[in-house]
Amino acid sequence: MELNFLVLFEDGNFPYLLKGLWITVKMTLLSLLLSCLIGLFIGLGRMSKLNWLSGLCGLYLAWFRGTPLLVQLMILYYGLAIGLQIDLSASMAGVLGLGMYSGAYVSEIVRGAIQSIDRGQMEAGRSLGLSHWQTMFKVILPQAVRRMLPTLGNEFIALTKNSSLLSVITVEELMRAGNLIVADNFKYFEIYLGIAALYFVVNYSISLGIRVLERKMAVEGVRV
Amino acid sequence: MIQIEQIDKYYGDHHVLKGVSLHVEAGEVVVIIGPSGSGKSTLLRCINYLEEIQEGTIQIEGKPIGLLHQAGKSVPMPQKDLNVMRSEVGMVFQNFNLFPHMNVIENVTMAPLTLRKMGKPDALAFAKELLKKVGLEEKAMAYPDNLSGGQKQRVAIARALAMKPKIMLFDEPTSALDPELVGEVLAVMKQLAKDGMTMVVVTHEMDFAREVADRVVVMDGGCLIEEGKPELIFSTPLQPRTKEFLRKVLTKEE
Numbered sequence: 007m008e009l010n011f012l013v014l015f016e017d018g019n020f021p022y023l024l025k026g027l028w029i030t031v032k033m034t035l036l037s038l039l040l041s042c043l044i045g046l047f048i049g050l051g052r053m054s055k056l057n058w059l060s061g062l063c064g065l066y067l068a069w070f071r072g073t074p075l076l077v078q079l080m081i082l083y084y085g086l087a088i089g090l091q092i093d094l095s096a097s098m099a100g101v102l103g104l105g106m107y108s109g110a111y112v113s114e115i116v117r118g119a120i121q122s123i124d125r126g127q128m129e130a131g132r133s134l135g136l137s138h139w140q141t142m143f144k145v146i147l148p149q150a151v152r153r154m155l156p157t158l159g160n161e162f163i164a165l166t167k168n169s170s171l172l173s174v175i176t177v178e179e180l181m182r183a184g185n186l187i188v189a190d191n192f193k194y195f196e197i198y199l200g201i202a203a204l205y206f207v208v209n210y211s212i213s214l215g216i217r218v219l220e221r222k223m224a225v226e227g228v229r230v
Numbered sequence: 231m232i233q234i235e236q237i238d239k240y241y242g243d244h245h246v247l248k249g250v251s252l253h254v255e256a257g258e259v260v261v262i263i264g265p266s267g268s269g270k271s272t273l274l275r276c277i278n279y280l281e282e283i284q285e286g287t288i289q290i291e292g293k294p295i296g297l298l299h300q301a302g303k304s305v306p307m308p309q310k311d312l313n314v315m316r317s318e319v320g321m322v323f324q325n326f327n328l329f330p331h332m333n334v335i336e337n338v339t340m341a342p343l344t345l346r347k348m349g350k351p352d353a354l355a356f357a358k359e360l361l362k363k364v365g366l367e368e369k370a371m372a373y374p375d376n377l378s379g380g381q382k383q384r385v386a387i388a389r390a391l392a393m394k395p396k397i398m399l400f401d402e403p404t405s406a407l408d409p410e411l412v413g414e415v416l417a418v419m420k421q422l423a424k425d426g427m428t429m430v431v432v433t434h435e436m437d438f439a440r441e442v443a444d445r446v447v448v449m450d451g452g453c454l455i456e457e458g459k460p461e462l463i464f465s466t467p468l469q470p471r472t473k474e475f476l477r478k479v480l481t482k483e484e
Contacts, residue, residue, distance in 0.1 A: 133390075145329055
């Protein structure tokens, strides 16, 4: 059997894959948003002086980091629907699953970056009369976000790749689009290589985008 | 203005401040000296309650700060009230602690814009006035990392003054500076003292103490061992430990 990459462009395959790619990008962006919110909340919560709060956030981290994403997705989509009659749509379950999973990792990125900021910054803010949270949002976080960017970029890329798992819970994203085409024409090598190339293009663009963002946020003369 | 009565502070088992009392009058400049580890920075940081105390009272203009004594029990003050009291006490740190992601004028205007009901034009005008006072009006748009240590510390002074504090605390403000930059910071502090600001200064600059202080306080081992007019402390110290300390620092200076 000889290889025929033209199959990518036959039978409306390419537009179908692009449609899958668009869903992949959409799902990833929504999950990223959720993941950053969860990450910020859990990361800050873990540093709280309230023991119950930091304990709870620690538990969240341990659970979502300690169980496979695929299993979490299965629980969310099939488990909840059949066991508890909570019927989430596939994309809803997908965004929730990806966001909660990735949020655990982002919380560690947030916490690490905040703790890397010099203690004197908090003291300076407090000495001026700002509250803990005012200092956090006006002084600490703007500096911490800059330090988070490179690792956050990594997480964003991992999220894009992990979104391929959503194919298992019937989200019509890129991977599933590929699976469906392959089931029809058995061109495994060509189609999956094509999909890989599409993922690569997205992720490479992300890494370029992060680099531009980093440069933009680097204030003149500030060493971070 | 400031009344510290019998305060005790512990870090775990380590007794850092042992029943220290100190009164500072309005407009007075008090300089705290003493060997390192004597608790002088800790005492200063207790005044705006960046350090907690376990016993005693600290009052600013008759209002207790930090630890409240109610019905025979000591309870920590609500954070909200603490923030209000801190906004009236300026502090200058050894390591400047400027906000590196903001330029000079933003550093100075951030707190008044956040906490005072002040319009942006007013805050900017006042900040410019303060920068002029510390001799840095042309650096308003610069970022802290592009300033020299002396310039940073003068910005830090302007930032503290922007809240119109009643008291200024200085925690070794020149210790992190190259020797040739110390003068410019001390000059600003001298001017501030002349303008009638109530100041408490922890420093190793004995010339500044001699020249500017109304009163010098000597600390050693967590206790306040001696206080008095600078000319008396420097010429005829009563405590042998003061004598020993002064001999060490003054011979180093020459």
